Amino acid sequence: MTGELTAALSAEYAAIFAYGPIGVQLTGAEQAAARAAEAAHRTLRDALVVSLTGSGLPPAAAAYRLPEPVVDRAAALRVAISVEEKTAAVWRAALSATVDAQRRQALEALTGCAVRATRWRRFAKIDPITVAFPGKAPA
Amino acid sequence: MVLTDVVPGGDEKDKTPLRVRRRAVLAFGAALTVGAAGGCGLLDREPDEPPPPDPLLPLADDAVRLAALHRSAAAELPERAAALTAIAEAHEAHARELARIMATPAPSPAASGSAGTPATAEERIESLRVAEKAAYEAAVQACLRTPNHRAALVGSIAAARATHLEALK
Numbered sequence: 001m002t003g004e005l006t007a008a009l010s011a012e013y014a015a016i017f018a019y020g021p022i023g024v025q026l027t028g029a030e031q032a033a034a035r036a037a038e039a040a041h042r043t044l045r046d047a048l049v050v051s052l053t054g055s056g057l058p059p060a061a062a063a064y065r066l067p068e069p070v071v072d073r074a075a076a077l078r079v080a081i082s083v084e085e086k087t088a089a090v091w092r093a094a095l096s097a098t099v100d101a102q103r104r105q106a107l108e109a110l111t112g113c114a115v116r117a118t119r120w121r122r123f124a125k126i127d128p129i130t131v132a133f134p135g136k137a138p139a
Numbered sequence: 140m141v142l143t144d145v146v147p148g149g150d151e152k153d154k155t156p157l158r159v160r161r162r163a164v165l166a167f168g169a170a171l172t173v174g175a176a177g178g179c180g181l182l183d184r185e186p187d188e189p190p191p192p193d194p195l196l197p198l199a200d201d202a203v204r205l206a207a208l209h210r211s212a213a214a215e216l217p218e219r220a221a222a223l224t225a226i227a228e229a230h231e232a233h234a235r236e237l238a239r240i241m242a243t244p245a246p247s248p249a250a251s252g253s254a255g256t257p258a259t260a261e262e263r264i265e266s267l268r269v270a271e272k273a274a275y276e277a278a279v280q281a282c283l284r285t286p287n288h289r290a291a292l293v294g295s296i297a298a299a300r301a302t303h304l305e306a307l308k
Contacts, residue, residue, distance in 0.1 A: 096290050096291045103282070110298045130302045
């Protein structure tokens with residue numbers, strides 16, 4: 001059970017890291033959304049740290065590889081979508097490895113990531129803004 | 140007296156009406172036929188002892204119903220047709236996947252989901268949101284109760300329904 005949650009923790013560290021450069025390239029409502037998303041990922045990370053205490057927590061890395069350089073607004077939106085899709089995938093995987101409170105934690109996290117990805121697709125004018133199976137790799 | 144204890148009701152056995160026994164045999168045969176022709180026979184009521192319905196069946200029913208609701212809304216609201224059609228397709232994909240893991244026949248599309256009362260576009264979207272929200276909450280509960288090997292699919296469906304609420308804003 002802890003393997004999947006440890007993977008989720010690493011993904012959350014990476015998400016928090018990514019929202020730094022993402023926020024720099026955005027303004028207005030999009031920047032506010034980036035700040036809210038970063039805060040949400042910090043909350044998920046903190047809950048995981050509590051959940052995993054005593055099971056050998058992976059440390060946060062100094063830096064994470066981004067899918068592309070965040071050089072402008074369009075890149076920021078693409079990376080934000082990517083971040084939410086990747087975190088959704090690790091949380092979806094955690095569902096199969098958890099029960100009860102941890103399953104609920106994983107489901108709430110998956111849902112939050114999926115909803116944020118939807119918002120970023122709307123900002124990026126990607127159509128459709130929804131996917132059929134959030135967190136599942138496209139067939 | 141001893142014989143009565145050893146073979147209780149020996150006389151009654153012979154009095155069992157032939158018609159009753161024949162009916163039991165026929166029912167057994169019918170159950171076999173239904174089982175063979177209709178997969179697990181989850182939707183059939185004829186067998187004397189139908190298998191308990193799969194706990195995910197209500198989730199699949201919701202998916203079929205929501206797909207029909209969004210299809211009919213898409214037909215009536217052309218300016219939102221693309222988004223509504225994408226949501227309808229997601230619900231249809233959910234119904235197919237649920238049918239696959241439940242090993243039931245693929246669900247047929249529901250009849251038109253239109254309530255029959257013409258409403259404004261806003262009212263129409265709001266009614267979809269109400270339906271999605273209820274279906275989302277049902278999927279959350281199903282995900283928390285389902286065995287591990289089904290949790291990813293059911294959780295993904297719950298999350299998808301939450302994104303539909305976002306898309307219907």
